[in-house]
Amino acid sequence: MSAEPRREQLLNAADRVIQRDGPGASMNAIAAEAGITKPILYRHFGDRNGLIRALTERHTSGLLAAVRAALNEPLERRDRVEHVLDTYLAGIEARPQVYRLLTHPEPGDPTGVGHALAPALRQIAEEITRAVDNQVDLGADRELLAEAWGRGITGMVLAAGDWWLESRPCSRTRMVQALADLLWGRLAAAGDLPTAVLPAPAAEPATGADPAV
Amino acid sequence: MSAEPRREQLLNAADRVIQRDGPGASMNAIAAEAGITKPILYRHFGDRNGLIRALTERHTSGLLAAVRAALNEPLERRDRVEHVLDTYLAGIEARPQVYRLLTHPEPGDPTGVGHALAPALRQIAEEITRAVDNQVDLGADRELLAEAWGRGITGMVLAAGDWWLESRPCSRTRMVQALADLLWGRLAAAGDLPTAVLPAPAAEPATGADPAV
DNA sequence: ACCGGGTGTTACCCCGGGTAACATCGAGGG
DNA sequence: CCCTCGATGTTACCCGGGGTAACACCCGGT
Numbered sequence: 001m002s003a004e005p006r007r008e009q010l011l012n013a014a015d016r017v018i019q020r021d022g023p024g025a026s027m028n029a030i031a032a033e034a035g036i037t038k039p040i041l042y043r044h045f046g047d048r049n050g051l052i053r054a055l056t057e058r059h060t061s062g063l064l065a066a067v068r069a070a071l072n073e074p075l076e077r078r079d080r081v082e083h084v085l086d087t088y089l090a091g092i093e094a095r096p097q098v099y100r101l102l103t104h105p106e107p108g109d110p111t112g113v114g115h116a117l118a119p120a121l122r123q124i125a126e127e128i129t130r131a132v133d134n135q136v137d138l139g140a141d142r143e144l145l146a147e148a149w150g151r152g153i154t155g156m157v158l159a160a161g162d163w164w165l166e167s168r169p170c171s172r173t174r175m176v177q178a179l180a181d182l183l184w185g186r187l188a189a190a191g192d193l194p195t196a197v198l199p200a201p202a203a204e205p206a207t208g209a210d211p212a213v
Numbered sequence: 214m215s216a217e218p219r220r221e222q223l224l225n226a227a228d229r230v231i232q233r234d235g236p237g238a239s240m241n242a243i244a245a246e247a248g249i250t251k252p253i254l255y256r257h258f259g260d261r262n263g264l265i266r267a268l269t270e271r272h273t274s275g276l277l278a279a280v281r282a283a284l285n286e287p288l289e290r291r292d293r294v295e296h297v298l299d300t301y302l303a304g305i306e307a308r309p310q311v312y313r314l315l316t317h318p319e320p321g322d323p324t325g326v327g328h329a330l331a332p333a334l335r336q337i338a339e340e341i342t343r344a345v346d347n348q349v350d351l352g353a354d355r356e357l358l359a360e361a362w363g364r365g366i367t368g369m370v371l372a373a374g375d376w377w378l379e380s381r382p383c384s385r386t387r388m389v390q391a392l393a394d395l396l397w398g399r400l401a402a403a404g405d406l407p408t409a410v411l412p413a414p415a416a417e418p419a420t421g422a423d424p425a426v
Numbered sequence: 427a428c429c430g431g432g433t434g435t436t437a438c439c440c441c442g443g444g445t446a447a448c449a450t451c452g453a454g455g456g
Numbered sequence: 457c458c459c460t461c462g463a464t465g466t467t468a469c470c471c472g473g474g475g476t477a478a479c480a481c482c483c484g485g486t
Contacts, residue, residue: 253466
């Protein structure tokens, strides 16, 4: 066995361990699971990030392809949006490990900015940007809006999907509707509630007077 | 100096180091900056998470209060939304350190689910949920929608704000407009583009036929 | 029979979080 | 005046994880 098949079975082992121990699994543990020792892992993947990257790629390529396909489905726009949302949620629902890798790729040394979206999610954001840019007539601000929305929608679905996966408050279908409704301006269309703005929620006393932060 | 003032100056030191070295700063470095050694830090904060939590709290309480106040401003709904968005973006723009702590609190051992939003952001999400629930008439699905939207909007602003902060594609005002437009259903209202759906983006060959992932 | 290269090993380095055990200093009581 | 006690600080260490150097082994080719 030269290179490729070996790599595969190492990735399989890593997969098992990460599924068991979470994304913080140690290289020692992975090597042990594979029945070998650390240096071999390092020979194959360079460093830990290399391993994680390979794993991520393997797992997310399917999801990414599915989302991309959904974005190009010949449907009414609302239906297409729902289809994309459903595709994503179905993907993370079916394989929580994928989800883990998607959202917790490398707890390394990020400077803190530009890392809110993990690499895999950034690819999804780019797909959405491209789709919006190609399919929707947004006038002069086209580019800016498409990029901002691509990121924004991805982040929205990430956070909402994370919550949904954690606490399962409703069926997938309803969740898709809830998010599509948000994207569809239902926040703008809904009426005011009569008991609108109460004086204060009685929390800390008068901290609200500091808009400088 | 009994406890409180000491704590304060330790936090100040930690602040300086994290501002300089990023959120991955070591306890050794922080202790050195404070002119003392590790065990003292541990006596005061228990463990690293304790320190980070204290720091986070100190920094985010202002932002959180500001967002909360903005959510209760007596304005038209669209104006209120813009005001909240602007408040958040202004906050992270003014103090990048706050932003770092906000989004990179503890690269610890999370199991991977339920951690897409850092604690501080979860508080913001709860504020939004409460505000939506109190102010908007959403019918029977009220609770579900408010919660899903709270998380979703927070994630959206996180991801979009992260991108904006990183690459500064436009003024803050325009960014606020772009996000408010998204929330306002402009995606639904815009027209189709003539050259809508091309056959295929000519990437990998025919991976789109696998909807199982 | 010998050599070279891929596969594997042991044993180590460095660094970071966390802690045990000792030093020191100031305040209060005999 | 000295002695003890508790707080504050220190040194020196443990543990575990990423990463690597150096050596052992096995096997096909000449």
